[in-house]
Amino acid sequence: MEHFILFAGTANPGLAKAIARQLNISLGECVSERFPDGEVAVRLLESVRQKSVFLIQSTSPPVNDRLVELLAFADACRRAAAARITAIIPYFGYARSDKRHGRREPIAASMVAEVLEAVGIDRVVTLDLHAPQIEGFFRIPVDSLTAVPTLCEALRDRLPPDVVVVSPDTGRVQMATQYAQKLDTSAVVLHKQRKSGTETEVTRIVGDVGDRPCLIIDDMISTGGTLARSIEALLNAGARPDITIAATHGLFIAGARAKLSHPSIQAIFVTDTIATQETDWQQLQVVSIAPLIAKAIQWFVFDGSLGDLF
Numbered sequence: 001m002e003h004f005i006l007f008a009g010t011a012n013p014g015l016a017k018a019i020a021r022q023l024n025i026s027l028g029e030c031v032s033e034r035f036p037d038g039e040v041a042v043r044l045l046e047s048v049r050q051k052s053v054f055l056i057q058s059t060s061p062p063v064n065d066r067l068v069e070l071l072a073f074a075d076a077c078r079r080a081a082a083a084r085i086t087a088i089i090p091y092f093g094y095a096r097s098d099k100r101h102g103r104r105e106p107i108a109a110s111m112v113a114e115v116l117e118a119v120g121i122d123r124v125v126t127l128d129l130h131a132p133q134i135e136g137f138f139r140i141p142v143d144s145l146t147a148v149p150t151l152c153e154a155l156r157d158r159l160p161p162d163v164v165v166v167s168p169d170t171g172r173v174q175m176a177t178q179y180a181q182k183l184d185t186s187a188v189v190l191h192k193q194r195k196s197g198t199e200t201e202v203t204r205i206v207g208d209v210g211d212r213p214c215l216i217i218d219d220m221i222s223t224g225g226t227l228a229r230s231i232e233a234l235l236n237a238g239a240r241p242d243i244t245i246a247a248t249h250g251l252f253i254a255g256a257r258a259k260l261s262h263p264s265i266q267a268i269f270v271t272d273t274i275a276t277q278e279t280d281w282q283q284l285q286v287v288s289i290a291p292l293i294a295k296a297i298q299w300f301v302f303d304g305s306l307g308d309l310f
């Protein structure tokens, strides 16, 4: 397998090392620094000529820095004659900007897709993309893996009997259905309305949560506002104060932990797509997605079908 090489950006060295361990390889040697004015400076310390290169970098906060670093690595690989560049972006920042909400607004996800292609990236691999239609912003192949089976494995023995899966908004219904099928239970849907970037409210619950423990699922936890409002609505509707949360991406923006300190929360399961600073949070369970990404890399290297992964 020496004809491919895996480089890691600075977003999440722990995940990159875990993937390399799974593949039984060493990460490619490279440096990423900042000039005093904040500009990104990267350098590859080994040849990539005619090699298949995998660049791993979540575009997590600080999103713009991580994105530019990824672009710089890709540009370096292209100029150094890499045969093929695959960007593994476990968390794809700007994905929530997938449409215009009013006039004179950008579609940032589409803009990101264009710059990724412009620097010579040949394929993108990501995980639980916020909106599947983002794939359509690219002309290159995009593979969106899912953490649902991995999280369900971790959750299976930790959930109370009779748990109901809760989608916190209509955008997550498909994901909630996948959880419910894998966990052999039913799903309910909350109707969420976004009042601002940080404020949401739940206007309706479709389904019965009376005296049921709940598993609220989501693709990401950012400020924690969506979950806090969901818990409030579920408890008001008579749900048991026995709540578990599962989300693929745990951003936990400052203040999220305080919002999620509700006594009814038993555990919060996230994957390691984003490096967490919350090491002393007892309820937080981080499940590694490294085995899945490592398998995907092996599949690409040997031209297998990703369908076999799920």
Ligand code: R5P
Residues within 6 Å of the ligand: 096, 168, 169, 171, 172, 198, 218, 219, 220, 221, 222, 223, 224, 225, 226, 227
């Ligand atoms: C929204 O559509 C997403 O799926 C998440 O529910 C949302 O982005 C989470 O953000 P926050 O934690 O800030 O409410």
